[in-house]
Amino acid sequence: MKESDIGKRVDEQALKLIEEFKQHYQGYIKAHPEQTDRAKIFEGWAIQKIAGLQLIVFDLAKSINALAQQPPASRAIAEELLPEKLRKRWEEEGVL
Numbered sequence: 506m507k508e509s510d511i512g513k514r515v516d517e518q519a520l521k522l523i524e525e526f527k528q529h530y531q532g533y534i535k536a537h538p539e540q541t542d543r544a545k546i547f548e549g550w551a552i553q554k555i556a557g558l559q560l561i562v563f564d565l566a567k568s569i570n571a572l573a574q575q576p577p578a579s580r581a582i583a584e585e586l587l588p589e590k591l592r593k594r595w596e597e598e599g600v601l
Contacts, residue, residue, distance in 0.1 A: 526550055566595050 529550050530543065540546065570592070572583035 522554075566592075 526547060530546055533546050534540065566587060569583045569587040573587070573592075575583075
């Protein structure tokens with residue numbers, strides 16, 4: 506994929522996230538009218554998004570690690586997907 510394509514996809518995704526936050530914010534202030542600090546509401550929303558991404562990455566790492574325990578053909582695929590350096594770091598951190 507070309508760098509310009511990646512940039513375009515990032516921009517498109519950013520616009521989707523902005524819209525998603527706007528909807529979250531409107532729903533949140535309806536449910537909690539006393540809460541008006543947009544920055545705090547955004548912080549909570551962003552933390553939830555990041556936590557979700559971490560879980561996805563951890564699950565992918567576990568799947569890749571499981572592939573690495575399989576016969577050589579599957580192990581080669583896993584090694585392509587998860588570099589040794591990253592695998593070692595995640596093993597040390599207890600992710601895998």
